[in-house]
């Protein structure tokens with residue numbers, strides 16, 4: 547199977563990712579780590595046409611932790627720079643017979659296009675403004691770990707919703723797991739019925755902030771330094787509107803002092819940002835295991 551969108555997953559497969567992810571995380575936090583070589587002998591290809599720190603490193607770490615070998619194509623030094631198309635690159639990589647391929651690309655639909663060519667499972671690590679399903683899965687795992695449930699929670703997703711593949715995957719996944727999602731941000735950056743950030747955050751259990759993807763904006767927002775934070779960002783005053791027990795999340799990378807006050811991002815009581823990164827590895831271990839098992843079956 548390929549993991550292109552949250553829609554690629556049946557309900558039971560979501561559970562088959564979230565449950566083992568908890569076990570992987572517990573195991574890797576303990577000093578008595580069990581060795582788990584279930585992907586021994588397999589080769590995972592990483593093909594990242596856009597920059598990444600968290601997703602690239604966590605897929606690589608996840609594959610290594612399960613005993614697989616990882617080969618990462620340095621796209622900047624590849625024959626893409628000589629004009630090779632995505633499809634021709636896929637045909638070339640397919641001839642090398644990897645056991646799974648992870649792709650990030652600036653174009654919506656690129657992961658699906660490459661999945662139509664590859665004989666191995668393909669995982670979408672972010673396609674343009676489309677989806678980033680493994681980020682939503684790690685976000686769900688993080689929320690479930692903190693609250694013990696997702697059902698009934700109110701999640702405010704705030705910022706640049708238009709360009710956020712993270713938001714688009716979370717808007718599919720979290721309601722399937724019983725949460726209510728509210729969107730808040732600048733009118734220009736929310737095409738589907740914007741509310742103000744203040745309204746979205748009111749009484750929320752989870753406040754998930756997103757950076758403005760200025761690299762995808764056709765025109766600059768024209769905001770002066772500090773203005774975005776004041777009008778739309780997460781400040782302590784704004785966070786006070788959320789439920790008293792509310793937690794703060796962010797997929798990263800963070801632009802401190804723009805969409806979030808740095809002190810809130812670092813706050814050990816309420817910020818789950820580091821836990822999200824930990825779950826990034828655990829969830830991607832479970833995803834790699836699931837897609838390769840389904841493929842071998």
Ligand code: CP
Nearest residue numbers: 598599600601797798
């Ligand atoms: N959250 C996320 O996708 O981060 P990276 O761009 O660093 O991979």
